[in-house]
Amino acid sequence: xxxxxxxxxxxxxxxxxxxxxxxxxxxxxxxxxxxxxxxxxxxxxxxxxxxxxxxxxxxxxxxxxxxxxxxxxxxxxxxxxxxxxxxxxxxxxxxxxxxxxxxxxxxxxxxxxxxxxxxxxxxxxxxxxxxxxxxxxxxxxxxxxxxxxxxxxxxxxxxxxxxxxxxxxxxxxxxxxxxxxxxxxxxxxxxxxxxxxxxxxxxxxxxxxxxxxxxxxxxxxxxxxxxxxxxxxxxxxxxxxxxxxxxxxxxxxxxxxxxxxxxxxxxxxxxxxxxxxxxxxxxxxxxxxxxxxxxxxxxxxxxxxxxxxxxxxxxxxxxxxxxxxxxxxxxxxxxxxxxxxxxxxxxxxxxxxxxxxxxxxxxxxxxxxxxxxxxxxxxxxxxxxxxxxxxxxxxxxxxxxxxxxxxxxxxxxxxxxxxxxxxxxxxxxxxxxxxxxxxxx
Amino acid sequence: xxxxxxxxxxxxxxxxxxxxxxxxxxxxxxxxxxxxxxxxxxxxxxxxxxxxxxxxxxxxxxxxxxxxxxxxxxxxxxxxxxxxxxxxxxxxxxxxxxxxxxxxxxxxxxxxxxxxxxxxxxxxxxxxxxxxxxxxxxxxxxxxxxxxxxxxxxxxxxxxxxxxxxxxxxxxxxxxxxxxxxxxxxxxxxxxxxxxxxxxxxxxxxxxxxxxxxxxxxxxxxxxxxxxxxxxxxxxxxxxxxxxxxxxxxxxxxxxxxxxxxxxxxxxxxxxxxxxxxxxxxxxxxxxxxxxxxxxxxxxxxxxxxxxxx
Numbered sequence: 001x002x003x004x005x006x007x008x009x010x011x012x013x014x015x016x017x018x019x020x021x022x023x024x025x026x027x028x029x030x031x032x033x034x035x036x037x038x039x040x041x042x043x044x045x046x047x048x049x050x051x052x053x054x055x056x057x058x059x060x061x062x063x064x065x066x067x068x069x070x071x072x073x074x075x076x077x078x079x080x081x082x083x084x085x086x087x088x089x090x091x092x093x094x095x096x097x098x099x100x101x102x103x104x105x106x107x108x109x110x111x112x113x114x115x116x117x118x119x120x121x122x123x124x125x126x127x128x129x130x131x132x133x134x135x136x137x138x139x140x141x142x143x144x145x146x147x148x149x150x151x152x153x154x155x156x157x158x159x160x161x162x163x164x165x166x167x168x169x170x171x172x173x174x175x176x177x178x179x180x181x182x183x184x185x186x187x188x189x190x191x192x193x194x195x196x197x198x199x200x201x202x203x204x205x206x207x208x209x210x211x212x213x214x215x216x217x218x219x220x221x222x223x224x225x226x227x228x229x230x231x232x233x234x235x236x237x238x239x240x241x242x243x244x245x246x247x248x249x250x251x252x253x254x255x256x257x258x259x260x261x262x263x264x265x266x267x268x269x270x271x272x273x274x275x276x277x278x279x280x281x282x283x284x285x286x287x288x289x290x291x292x293x294x295x296x297x298x299x300x301x302x303x304x305x306x307x308x309x310x311x312x313x314x315x316x317x318x319x320x321x322x323x324x325x326x327x328x329x330x331x332x333x334x335x336x337x338x339x340x341x342x343x344x345x346x347x348x349x350x351x352x353x354x355x356x357x358x359x360x361x362x363x364x365x366x367x368x369x370x371x372x373x374x375x376x377x378x379x380x381x382x383x384x385x386x387x388x389x390x391x392x393x394x395x396x397x398x399x400x401x402x403x404x405x406x407x408x409x410x411x412x413x414x415x416x417x418x419x420x421x422x423x424x425x426x427x428x429x430x431x432x433x434x435x436x437x438x439x440x441x
Numbered sequence: 442x443x444x445x446x447x448x449x450x451x452x453x454x455x456x457x458x459x460x461x462x463x464x465x466x467x468x469x470x471x472x473x474x475x476x477x478x479x480x481x482x483x484x485x486x487x488x489x490x491x492x493x494x495x496x497x498x499x500x501x502x503x504x505x506x507x508x509x510x511x512x513x514x515x516x517x518x519x520x521x522x523x524x525x526x527x528x529x530x531x532x533x534x535x536x537x538x539x540x541x542x543x544x545x546x547x548x549x550x551x552x553x554x555x556x557x558x559x560x561x562x563x564x565x566x567x568x569x570x571x572x573x574x575x576x577x578x579x580x581x582x583x584x585x586x587x588x589x590x591x592x593x594x595x596x597x598x599x600x601x602x603x604x605x606x607x608x609x610x611x612x613x614x615x616x617x618x619x620x621x622x623x624x625x626x627x628x629x630x631x632x633x634x635x636x637x638x639x640x641x642x643x644x645x646x647x648x649x650x651x652x653x654x655x656x657x658x659x660x661x662x663x664x665x666x667x668x669x670x671x672x673x674x675x676x677x678x679x680x681x682x683x684x685x686x687x688x689x690x691x692x693x694x695x696x697x698x699x700x701x702x703x704x705x706x707x708x709x710x711x712x713x714x715x716x717x718x719x720x721x722x723x724x725x726x727x728x729x730x731x732x733x734x735x736x737x738x739x740x741x742x743x744x745x746x747x748x749x750x751x
Contacts, residue, residue: 200633200634201633201634201637202633202634202635202637202638202641203634204633204634205603205632205633205634205635205638206609206632206634206638207549207550207571208549208550208568208569208570208571208572208606208609209549209550209569209570209571211633277553278549278550278551278553278554279554280554319526319528319529320526322526322527322528322529322558323526323527323528323548324527324546324547324548324550324551324554325548325549325550325551325554326548326549326550326569327527327548
């Protein structure tokens, strides 16, 4: 940010994690005191931020974002994507490696880090590619990315599956040296090739769209948890989309295997029947699944089988979506609506409390990524990364108001519950009511 | 009726109206001077993004015999590879002020998307593995000409069902007309989700052609592309012909009144034997002949009929 908050700030009236109203005193970008202490210790002249009726959450951390820079700055830049993140309550995002060029070297990773710092809305952490140019043939320089200023700990060929079992095994073993994790895009390319775009089932049969069967995901998840057990390494399953994958992860966790898993906001709410009109805005990989899978994913998120919510925010320019369904680009936006989707599907339904939301959208993703600077929660001494949420406000999403450069927003026109009122990054306001604030000059 | 995107767009009454008008059109087809003034001054673009001989010439003749100005465009290769979006491609043509686009596209759903993007009437002339409504209408026309009302009639559809747009349109059309349908194919060539689908829509499925044939009134043999063998859908052409082909031996066991349809092009010796293709019961050429009349009727109902977009 342009300047550290020199003036101390007291946030009053907010409900911390839904567990009771406590004031928050922010001094020098950190949480200096909570509750009665905050009021007592607030120096005269401290700024007051009235947050009555709001829920205070720790700044959100997204383990899975596509920022398109370098390469497709017409769809998103690190600046616009991180602005969208701030508007959505995020204070850190992990930028996937499938840019052009690919983030497969220390230099490329540091450049993403630096562009993120220059934008200043959220901390932008690069995800490193597992294989050179995502080609799936040989390991990228994982160690050099880990040792770089970007301190890369999360590696993924996301967009493609590391489908060669031997290569996946080597990657899992290798990243142990620096406590890294491989985030797997689980898609057996033999069972679901690049044309697969609709959940395989009755609807794909009726629509005549190439089917993407759940088993193409589940068989890779099963293989990879066994590889993780064999190597004693950590594996993370990106965008889990089926009940079968949930069962495998649940079993693996019961065995003590070091597996973590994420679900996207869209897989928590949207179902495959939306493809009936062939609108490419609903084309995403893995595809939207039937209601039974959505229900299994919600249950798994609530019971901890799925550790985190990650957006898979995937901006695309309009013309890349205005093709025939099978030719259009995969992916949908997610950063600005993720919290509202989680609120709508999990909180207002009583399946999760706000403390759970803080866990799955802040603490756990930071922990998986071994991020030291975020995800500590709303505790004294932690950086003042805070999202203030208006928990009951209903918002009808208008894609035109997005901070993203792209408009492939599947939530457009839908009414969701829960709105991010304000985001603080180390004590500085980065976004308020969907509008971004400042950023670094 | 503004577009014909799917057979689901038509109810029984509308289907019958199109088929009845086609009878009149069929008479025109047999005149020496095959010209009706009905669509004079109307412009129809046959926009074929995928190769087609019979469907394109059939639509072209239908338009010309109705006095419409017809232009054929081919859009080989995806618009993705040309760097232009499909939306831009079709809006460019639409902006010239055409009344109708007849669309053939390799992608399922493309005509439905194009209908959203343009202001003209859209006719689906075959989209990917989704639908081919005019084919289903001409199949119904041909079968009705020989069998009469299809209510309660048993139609078997046999072959590469999963990749067939003809199947999907025929399922909807035959259901509306009250026919009883049985799909016959090896499990690998059945469409995804066929179990719940057949339950919902009330048709039967079978892996055994010989169990089904004795009770059919019509058997529709669909083309099996030899390239499917590479994908492991079935082991060999020989095995397929023996288990699912309308062989000469099966032709003899077919009920005497039963008819044989094939949308073409036929693989003689694979899904249909030469004897079956040329049998007196075969309607293959009747289908082609009816194709023009049915398409004239479709053009009429969309551009000049009651409730059309004039």
